[in-house]
Amino acid sequence: xxxxxxxxxxxxxxxxxxxxxxxxxxxxxxxxxxxxxxxxxxxxxxxxxxxxxxxxxxxxxxxxxxxxxxxxxxxxxxxxxxxxxxxxxxxxxxxxxxxxxxxxxxxxxxxxxxxxxxxxxxxxxxxxxxxxxxxxxxxxxxxxxxxxxxxxxxxxxxxxxxxxxxxxxxxxxxxxxxxxxxxxxxxxxxxxxxxxxxxxxxxxxxxxxxxxxxxxxxxxxxxxxxxxxxxxxxxxxxxxxxxxxxxxxxxxxxxxxxxxxxxxxxxxxxxxxxxxxxxxxxxxxxxxxxxxxxxxxxxxxxxxxxxxxxxxxxxxxxxxxxxxxxxxxxxxxxxxxxxxxxxxxxxxxxxxxxxxxxxxxxxxxxxxxxxxxxxxxxxxxxxxxxxxxxxxxxxxxxxxxxxxxxxxxxxxxxxxxxxxxxxxxxxxxxxxxxxxxxxxxxxxxxxxxxxxxxxxxxxxxxxxxxxxxxxxxx
Numbered sequence: 001x002x003x004x005x006x007x008x009x010x011x012x013x014x015x016x017x018x019x020x021x022x023x024x025x026x027x028x029x030x031x032x033x034x035x036x037x038x039x040x041x042x043x044x045x046x047x048x049x050x051x052x053x054x055x056x057x058x059x060x061x062x063x064x065x066x067x068x069x070x071x072x073x074x075x076x077x078x079x080x081x082x083x084x085x086x087x088x089x090x091x092x093x094x095x096x097x098x099x100x101x102x103x104x105x106x107x108x109x110x111x112x113x114x115x116x117x118x119x120x121x122x123x124x125x126x127x128x129x130x131x132x133x134x135x136x137x138x139x140x141x142x143x144x145x146x147x148x149x150x151x152x153x154x155x156x157x158x159x160x161x162x163x164x165x166x167x168x169x170x171x172x173x174x175x176x177x178x179x180x181x182x183x184x185x186x187x188x189x190x191x192x193x194x195x196x197x198x199x200x201x202x203x204x205x206x207x208x209x210x211x212x213x214x215x216x217x218x219x220x221x222x223x224x225x226x227x228x229x230x231x232x233x234x235x236x237x238x239x240x241x242x243x244x245x246x247x248x249x250x251x252x253x254x255x256x257x258x259x260x261x262x263x264x265x266x267x268x269x270x271x272x273x274x275x276x277x278x279x280x281x282x283x284x285x286x287x288x289x290x291x292x293x294x295x296x297x298x299x300x301x302x303x304x305x306x307x308x309x310x311x312x313x314x315x316x317x318x319x320x321x322x323x324x325x326x327x328x329x330x331x332x333x334x335x336x337x338x339x340x341x342x343x344x345x346x347x348x349x350x351x352x353x354x355x356x357x358x359x360x361x362x363x364x365x366x367x368x369x370x371x372x373x374x375x376x377x378x379x380x381x382x383x384x385x386x387x388x389x390x391x392x393x394x395x396x397x398x399x400x401x402x403x404x405x406x407x408x409x410x411x412x413x414x415x416x417x418x419x420x421x422x423x424x425x426x427x428x429x430x431x432x433x434x435x436x437x438x439x440x441x442x443x444x445x446x447x448x449x450x451x452x453x454x455x456x457x458x459x460x461x462x463x464x465x466x467x468x469x470x471x472x473x474x
Contacts, residue, residue, distance in 0.1 A: 016328055016331065017316060017320075017328055017331050017332035017335055018335075019335060019339065021316070021332075022309065022312050022313075022316065022332065022335050022336050022339060023312075023339070025172060025174050025311070025312035025315055025316065026174070026305075026308040026309045026311070026312035026336070026339070027174075027308070028174035028175045028177070028178035029169065029174045029177070029178070029307065029308035029311045029312060030304060030305050030307075030308030030309075031178050031181070031182075031308075032165075032174070032177050032178040032180075032181040032308075033181075033304035033305075033307045033308055034301070034304050035178070035181035035182055035184075035185040036181050036185075036304075037297070037300040037301055037304050038185050038188075038189075039184065039185055039188045039217060040068060040297050040300065041297045041298075041300070041301070041362075042185075042188060042189045042192065042193075043064055043068075043188075043192065043210055043213075043214065044061060044064060044065065044293055044294060044297045044362055044363075045361075045362055046192055046193055046196050046197075046210050047060040047061045047063070047064040047207060047210060048060070048061045048290070048294070048362050048363035048364060048365075049363075049364060050196060050197075050206055050207060050210075051197075051204070051206070054364070054365050054367075055139070055285055056139070057363065057364055057365060058285055058286045058287055058290050058363070058365055058367075058368065059138075059139040059140045059143055059285065059286045060143050060206075060207050061286065061289070061290035061293060061294070061363050061368070062136070062140040062143075062280075062283075062285075062286025062287075062288075062289035062290045062293070063136065063140045063141075063143035063144040063147055063207070063286070064143075064147065064207075064210065064293065065289045065290065065292065065293025065294075065296075066131070066134050066135070066136055066140070066144055066275070066280065066289060066293075067144055067147050067148055067151070068293065069134065069268070069271070069272055069275060070123065070130065070134070070148060071151070071158075072268060073268055074116070074119050074123075074155050074158065074159070075158070075159075075162055076261065076264040076265055076268055077115055077116075077119055077159075077261075078112045078115055078116065078159045078162055078163055079257065079260060079261045079264045079265075080253070080254050080257030080258050080260060080261030081108045081111055081112050081115075081163050081253060081254070081257060082108070082112075082162055082163050082166035082167075082257065083166070083256065083257040083260035083261070083397055083402060084108070084252070084253035084254055084255070084256040084257030084258075084260075085104050085105060085108035085163060085166060085167050085170065085253050085257070086166045086167060086169060086170035086314065086315075086318075086397075086398075087170065087256050087257075087314075087318055087397065087398060087399075087400045087402075088100075088101070088104045088170070088252065088253060088256065089101045089104055089105055089167050089170035089171050089236075090170040090171070090172075090314070090315050090317075090318030090319050090322065090398060091318050091319070091321065091322040091400075092104065092322070093170070093171045093172065093319060093322070094318060094319035094320065094321070094322020094323050095322040095323070098236070101167075101170075101171060101236060102236055102237075102238055102239075102242050103242055103246075103249060104167070104249060104253065105164075105167035105171075105229070105236055105238060105242065106238050106241075106242030106243040106244065107242075107243075107244060107245070107246050107249045107250060107253070108163050108166075108167060108250075108253055109160055109163050109164055109167070109226075109229075109238075109243055110243050110244055110245050111245065111250060112159040112160055112162070112163040113156050113159060113160050114156075114245070115159060116155050116156030116157070116158060116159030116160065117155075117156040119152075119155050119156075119159075120152045120153060120154075120155040120156055123148060123152045123155070124148075124149060124152045124153075127145050127148045127149045127152075128141075128145050130148070131144040131145050131148060133276070134272065134275065134276060134280065135275060135276040135277075135279070135280025135281060135283075136280060137280075139286075140285075140286040140289070143207050146207065146208060146211070147207060147208075147210070147211040150208065150211035150212060150214070150215055151211050151214045151215050151218070153215055154215050154216075154218035154219045154222070155218060156222070157218045157219050157221060157222025157223065158218040158221060158222065159222075160221075160222040160225060160226065161180065161218070161221035161222045161224075161225040164222075164225035164226065164228070164229050165177035165180060165225055167229075167236070168228070168229070168236070169311050169314075169315055170314075170315060170318065171236050171315075172315055172319065173236075174311070174312070174315075176228040177225075179224075179228070180221060180224045180225055180228060183220060183221075183224050184217045184220050184221045184224070187213075187216055187217055187220050188213050188214070188216075188217045189213075191212065191213035191216045191217075192209060192210045192212070192213025192214070193213075194209070195208075195209025195210070195212050195213060196209035196210045196213075197209075256400050256402060257402070259402040259403045259405075259406040260397060260402045260405065260406065262406055262410070263402070263405055263406035263409045263410060264409075266406075266409070266410040266413065266414070267409050267410065267413055270410075270413030270414055270417065270418060271413070273418065274417075274418065274421060274445060274448075275289070275292075278421065278425075278441055278444075278445060279292055279441070279442075279445065283438065287365075287367055287368055287371055287438055288371060288438050288441065288442055290363055290365065290368045291359070291363075291368045291369075291371040291372035291375065291438075291442060292372070292375070292442065292445070294359055294362040294363055294368065294372055295359070295372050295375045295376050295379055295446070296379075297362065298351065298358050298359075298362065298376065298379075299351065299376075299379040299380075299383075301347065302344060302347040302348045302351060302379075302380065302383050303344055303347075303383060303386055303387070303390065304347075305339075305340060305343035305344055305347060306340045306343075306344045306383075306386060306387045306390040306391060307390060307394075308340075309336040309337070309339050309340040309343075309387075309390075309391055309394075310336070310340065310390040310391045310393065310394030310395075311394060312332075312336055313332060313333045313336035313337070313391050313394045313395045313398060314394040314395060314397055314398030315398060316329065316332035316333075316336070316398070317329040317332060317333055317395050317398035317399050318398040318399065318400075320332060321398075321399055321470060326470035329395075329398075329399070329470065330470075332395075333391065333392070333395035333464065336391050336394075336395070337387070337388065337391040337392065340387040340388075340390065340391045341384055341387045341388070344383045344384065344386065344387040345383060345384050345387070347383070348379075348380040348381070348383035348384075349380070350380075351376050351377065351379055351380030351383075352377050352380040352381065355372070355373050355374075355376035355377050355380075356369050356370075356373060358376065359372045359373070359376060370439065371438050371439050371442050372442065374439075374442075374443050374446065375442050375443065375445070375446035378446040378447065378449070378450045379446065379449075379450075381450065382449065382450045382453040382454065384457075385453050385454040385456070385457030385458070386453045386457065387457070388457035388458070388460065388461050389408075389453060389456040389457040389460050392457075392460035392461050392463070392464045393405040393408075393409075393460050395464055395469075396460070396463065396464055396467075396469055399469040399470060399472050400472040401467065401469035401472045404460065404463040404464075404467065404469070405460065408455075408456050408459040408460050408463070409456065411459075412452045412455055412456045412459075413452065416448075416451065416452050416455055417448045417449065417451070417452035418448070420447065420448040420451050420452070421444055421445060421447075421448035424443075424444035424447050424448060425441065425444045428440055428443075428444060
C-alpha cells in the first residue's frame with residue numbers, strides 16, 4: 001500500500017497570502033513565460049533575418065506570424081482539458097485528496113495526446129487550403145505551407161506538454177514547467193538558428209530550418225513534461241495506470257473547461273477574422289502581417305509577468321477555496337493584481353519610448369518598422385488594463401467560475417473590437433478622402449485592440465469584485 005505525500009504547495013495555503021507566497025508561485029511562471037515568449041520571439045527574429053532581399057524577409061516573417069495563429073489554435077483545442085484539470089487539481093490538492101488529483105491529471109494528458117494527434121493529421125492533409133483561408137498569398141503562402149507541413153508532426157507532444165504543465169501549476173508546482181521551458185528555449189534557438197543559417201556542420205535550410213527547430217521543440221517539451229510528471233520524488237508522481245482514457249472524469253473536467261475553451265476559440269476566431277479580412281487582405285508582400293507579428297512578439301515580453309501572477313492567483317484561489325477560506329482567496333487575487341500592475345507597467349515603458357528601435361531589432365525592414373510604429377505605442381499603453389484582465393480572469397478560472405472570462409472575452413472581441421475596428425477604418429477613410437494605406441489599417445487594428453483590452457480589464461475587475469465566484473462548485 002502506497003502512502004500519499006502531502007505536496008509542499010499546501011504550505012502556501014496554511015497561512016494568509018503574502019507577497020512572498022504569491023511570488024513563490026509566480027516567479028517560476030514568469031521565468032517560464034519569458035522563456036516561452038522567447039521561442040516566438042526567436043522564430044520571428046530568425047524569419048526576419050533569413051538570407052534574401054527585403055521581399056523574401058518580409059514574406060518569411062508574415063508566414064511565421066500567420067502560422068503562429070494556427071499554433072495558437074492547436075493549443076486552444078486542448079484548452080478545455082487544461083483549464084478544467086488545473087481547477088480540479090488545485091481544489092483536490094488544497095483538500096489533501098492527492099489520489100484524485102493524480103487521476104485527473106493523467107486522464108487529461110491522455111485525451112490531450114489523442115486530440116493533438118487528430119489535429120496533426122488534419123493540418124497536414126489540408127495545409128495549403130488552411131494557409132489560403134488564413135489569407136496568405138504568393139510567396140508568404142509558399143513559406144506558410146512549407147512551415148506548417150513540418151511542424152505538425154509533433155503537435156500531439158505540444159498538447160501533452162501544455163496539459164501536463166497546467167496540472168503541475170494547479171498543484172502549485174511552478175518550478176518544473178519553468179525547467180521544461182528552459183530546455184525547449186535552448187533547443188529552439190540552437191536548432192532553428194543552426195538549421196536556418198547553416199551554423200557549424202549544419203546545412204543552411206532557410207525557413208525550413210526554422211520549422212524543424214519548432215518540431216524539435218514540441219517533441220522535447222512533451223517528453224520532458226512526462227519525465228517531470230512521473231518522477232517518484234514529485235508529489236503528483238503519475239504512474240502508467242493514471243494515464244488512461246476514462247469518460248466519467250473527462251466529463252467533469254470538460255464541464256469546467258468548456259467555457260474557457262469556448263472563450264479561447266471565439267477569441268481566436270475574432271482575431272483570425274481581423275487577420276484574414278484586414279491584415280492579410282490585399283497584403284501580397286506581407287508587410288502588415290510582419291509588423292503585426294513583430295508588435296505581438298515584443299508585447300509578449302511586457303505582459304508575461306501578468307500571466308505569471310495570473311497563474312499564481314489561479315492556483316492560490318483554487319487551493320484556498322479547497323480549504324474553505326474564500327476571504328484568503330480574494331486577498332491572494334488582489335495581491336497578485338497589484339504585483340502584475342507594477343511589473344507590466346514598467347515593462348511597457350520601452351514600447352512607448354523606443355518603438356522604432358524595437359521593431360528594427362525584429363525585422364530588417366524600414367517599411368515594417370514604420371507600419372508598426374503606432375501599434376507598438378498603443379500596445380504599451382494597453383498593458384495596465386491587460387494586467388487587470390489577466391489576473392482577474394485567472395482568479396475566476398481558479399475558482400471554477402469560467403463563464404465570466406468567456407462573456408467578457410467574446411463580447412469584447414465580437415461586440416466591441418471588431419465593430420470599433422471597422423468604424424475606425426470607415427472614419428479614417430472618410431477623413432483622409434482616399435482608401436487607407438497599410439499604416440492606416442494597422443493603426444485602426446490597434447486602436448480597436450487597445451479599446452477592447454481596456455473594456456475587458458474593467459469588466460473582469462467588476463465581475464471578480466461583485467460576483468459570487470467563491471460559491472462555484474467544482
